[in-house]
Amino acid sequence: MTLQTKGIILAIVSAVCYGTNPLGALMLYEDGLNVNSVIFYRFSFAVIALLCFMLFRKISFKISFKDLSILIFLGILFGISALSLFNSFLHMDAGLASTILFTYPIFVAIIMALFFKEKNSIITILSIIFAFLGVVLLYKGDDANVSSFGVFLVFVSSLCYAVYIVIINQYLKMEALKVTFYSMLFCAITIFIHSFFEESSNIMPLINFNMWFYTLFLALIPTIISLLFLIKSIQIIGSTTASILGALEPLTAVMIGVLIFEEKLSLALIIGIFLILFGVSLIVLKNYFERLLKIRD
DSSP, X not given: OXXXXXXXHHHHHHHHHHTTHHHHHHHHHHTTOOHHXXXXXXXXXXXXXXXXXXXXXXXXXXXXXXXXXXXXXXXHHHHHHHHHHHHHTTTSOHHHHHHHHTTHHHHHHHHHHHHSOOOOOHHHHHHHHHHHHHHHHHHHOTTOOOOHHHHHHHHHHHHHHHHHHHHHHHHOOOOHHHHHHHHHHHHHHHHXXXXXXXXXXXXXXXXXXXXXXXXXXXXXXXXXXHHHHHHHHHHHHOHHHHHHHTTHHXXXXXXXXXXXXXXXXXXXXXXXXXXHHHHHHHHHTHHHXXXXXXXXX
């Protein structure tokens, strides 16, 4: 097996693992666990696993006060993103929610254009149009379980994640594992504080095997394994190729929704999903296309 092949396999496994988020979440909802509890246990267990991993690798936990303030803000953003996404699963099909979430690279491009003076190219505009048409088609699907509030929640989640990525790239120079550890730590703290706002949001105890199994599943499969494999794949094949293979994330979520939770999948929904993924792929490959156009000119 070549190194390139290994990198591709790692990226595929990472994307498929992340796409299993709805499986763990919906199973826990069926068992009576509320959204705050699902997210709190997911990230708390993930933090414990990362803590052990970093201690084993002897990675320093030391950070500056400036970095601490940024990481706290990132944790809050991460928490809002997770709360919005996992709440959207209660208002629309989880597979469709995961597909709309995948629009975050487009939000990144828009933020970079608005706040960092990065020029919007025709490719960026086309990607936004394709993604928008895809979301419209999701609404038009005859069997679509899509609500306006659910879509709003997913867009909030996607936007928060996009801001999270921009802040890391622009203001934080730190190794990925350390950033992820502190982000998840402050995310778990954010969720814990939020749980006191309403009685229905209080953290619930894990009282049976299913609850323990699926919370550990969420912490391990779509969080730790997905993260570590993604970092390794980026090191081997680069962020662009890894991002393209990331399209398997929403596709995995859609298949889980259809095969396990009997979510409906019409032709309109399939075309809508394709348009969203195509739009995102344009953004990911923007630099390649722009170089190609310059060569032809």
